Amino acid sequence: MTESIRDILASCGFFAEVREDSLDRLASMARRKHYVKGEQIFRQGEPCPGLFVVGAGSVRVFKTSPSGKEHVLHIIGPGETFAEVAVIGEFPCPAYAEAVQETSTVLLPSGPLIRELESNHALCLQLMRGMARWVRHLVSLMEDIVLRDAGERLARHLLEASAGESQPFALSQLKKDLASHLNLTSETLSRTLRRLADAGLIEQLGSQRLRIIRREELQHLADGVYPKL
Amino acid sequence: MTESIRDILASCGFFAEVREDSLDRLASMARRKHYVKGEQIFRQGEPCPGLFVVGAGSVRVFKTSPSGKEHVLHIIGPGETFAEVAVIGEFPCPAYAEAVQETSTVLLPSGPLIRELESNHALCLQLMRGMARWVRHLVSLMEDIVLRDAGERLARHLLEASAGESQPFALSQLKKDLASHLNLTSETLSRTLRRLADAGLIEQLGSQRLRIIRREELQHLADGVYPKL
DNA sequence: AGTCGTCCTTGACCTAGGTCAAGCCGCGCA
DNA sequence: TGCGCGGCTTGACCTAGGTCAAGGACGACT
Numbered sequence: 001m002t003e004s005i006r007d008i009l010a011s012c013g014f015f016a017e018v019r020e021d022s023l024d025r026l027a028s029m030a031r032r033k034h035y036v037k038g039e040q041i042f043r044q045g046e047p048c049p050g051l052f053v054v055g056a057g058s059v060r061v062f063k064t065s066p067s068g069k070e071h072v073l074h075i076i077g078p079g080e081t082f083a084e085v086a087v088i089g090e091f092p093c094p095a096y097a098e099a100v101q102e103t104s105t106v107l108l109p110s111g112p113l114i115r116e117l118e119s120n121h122a123l124c125l126q127l128m129r130g131m132a133r134w135v136r137h138l139v140s141l142m143e144d145i146v147l148r149d150a151g152e153r154l155a156r157h158l159l160e161a162s163a164g165e166s167q168p169f170a171l172s173q174l175k176k177d178l179a180s181h182l183n184l185t186s187e188t189l190s191r192t193l194r195r196l197a198d199a200g201l202i203e204q205l206g207s208q209r210l211r212i213i214r215r216e217e218l219q220h221l222a223d224g225v226y227p228k229l
Numbered sequence: 230m231t232e233s234i235r236d237i238l239a240s241c242g243f244f245a246e247v248r249e250d251s252l253d254r255l256a257s258m259a260r261r262k263h264y265v266k267g268e269q270i271f272r273q274g275e276p277c278p279g280l281f282v283v284g285a286g287s288v289r290v291f292k293t294s295p296s297g298k299e300h301v302l303h304i305i306g307p308g309e310t311f312a313e314v315a316v317i318g319e320f321p322c323p324a325y326a327e328a329v330q331e332t333s334t335v336l337l338p339s340g341p342l343i344r345e346l347e348s349n350h351a352l353c354l355q356l357m358r359g360m361a362r363w364v365r366h367l368v369s370l371m372e373d374i375v376l377r378d379a380g381e382r383l384a385r386h387l388l389e390a391s392a393g394e395s396q397p398f399a400l401s402q403l404k405k406d407l408a409s410h411l412n413l414t415s416e417t418l419s420r421t422l423r424r425l426a427d428a429g430l431i432e433q434l435g436s437q438r439l440r441i442i443r444r445e446e447l448q449h450l451a452d453g454v455y456p457k458l
Numbered sequence: 459a460g461t462c463g464t465c466c467t468t469g470a471c472c473t474a475g476g477t478c479a480a481g482c483c484g485c486g487c488a
Numbered sequence: 489t490g491c492g493c494g495g496c497t498t499g500a501c502c503t504a505g506g507t508c509a510a511g512g513a514c515g516a517c518t
């Protein structure tokens with residue numbers, strides 16, 4: 001819990017290949033920020049304070065519509081970062097961020113970080129690759145939302161979240177947040193899980209854990225080959 | 230039409246701040262590629278040939294679902310680039326690309342470009358900023374699709390496409406492609422345009438041009454404040 | 459001028475998924 | 489040990505937008 005700034009930065013993929021001395025420089029410009037459950041980290045439209053690295057806890061990044069609906073873009077866990085895009089593009093926060101639980105982060109303030117980027121080529125390359133991954137993820141999320149129905153979307157998500165193995169695993173977020181991420185209501189998510197369970201493709205173990213029983217068929221469903229349900 | 234490779238690169242925002250000598254290096258590694266109307270440029274899943282810069286014409290970048298539906302991510306016009314993300318992330322083409330019309334492009338092959346990036350800091354910064362913009366655009370498209378209804382989506386698109394002024398302007402793409410981009414069917418797009426026209430917010434001039442009449446109200450509609458239609 | 463091939467428009471109908479309402483479950487707290 | 493509250497489930501109903509089908513407009517060839 002009381003990891004040092006250095007430790008948290010080092011645990012983050014973005015800074016994996018950065019040289020020791022520049023890691024020190026980054027650490028010296030960084031501040032720790034701590035948030036209680038439900039606390040707002042920043043609001044859409046605010047100037048972006050900098051790049052956040054999560055040390056412990058998790059953060060919900062989401063957008064809202066005028067009518068009050070919200071869409072969670074991403075849940076960020078330990079070792080992951082957020083707001084990097086706004087820092088680099090130097091535009092205001094494009095979304096809201098809020099702590100799901102008690103969360104500790106490291107903040108690399110925009111100004112110094114941008115200056116560091118001007119001179120630190122390795123860091124620049126890293127961030128660029130990180131952003132490329134983020135774009136790919138976004139595009140694939142969009143693809144899901146636009147091209148697939150609820151069942152296919154959910155199947156794809158479960159396959160990815162289960163990380164390959166057929167052991168029971170925990171959803172890394174509340175069902176309602178997962179539903180929002182997949183652009184579903186929690187009611188529909190609930191019903192869809194039920195159908196998968198009834199068809200014997202998965203098994204629900206309590207409300208946060210589940211197990212994939214017939215990975216093969218779930219994969220077919222995700223690919224849209226399966227005769228639906 | 231027969232602009233030089235240099236000219237096309239120079240016309241592209243990405244390379245605006247790149248020094249003369251590295252622009253020369255880039256030009257020397259580049260090849261021209263020319264496509265006829267409807268020709269495939271690359272297919273999803275193929276290794277990415279490199280970064281494309283459009284000189285003339287336009288390119289449709291889209292994804293398809295197993296069931297055959299397609300979603301156009303972006304229409305790329307002169308001076309714009311595509312496939313940069315795949316080059317930088319070194320993953321396969323994440324979508325299909327196809328020439329909408331007769332199109333000429335410059336291709337900067339992946340290998341040499343990546344090597345150039347390793348040593349060219351200015352180029353690296355440029356590409357990073359370009360990607361940040363692309364992420365912002367993607368997020369805002371997603372926001373539209375997920376949080377807004379057909380009317381709001383269309384209103385937002387029109388306001389953006391009209392580039393501020395109240396002059397008549399041309400849609401930069403076929404209506405069916407625009408519909409797909411906004412995740413609508415062309416039927417719904419047609420009906421929605423009709424409603425806007427009936428309400429006197431816009432005027433349709435032929436099938437590719439239109440004019441915004443009551444920008445104010447269109448803006449309200451886009452913002453979701455307007456009492457719908 | 460005629461014919462074909464796109465694209466666009468319009469109408470009638472349908473359905474995936476959202477909305478609303480009720481009840482249940484599980485956990486933290488007194 | 490009971491209470492309250494947030495999250496989850498289920499059912500009944502509704503609607504935005506998709507699907508299907510039938511023209512209409514317009515340009516590119518012959």
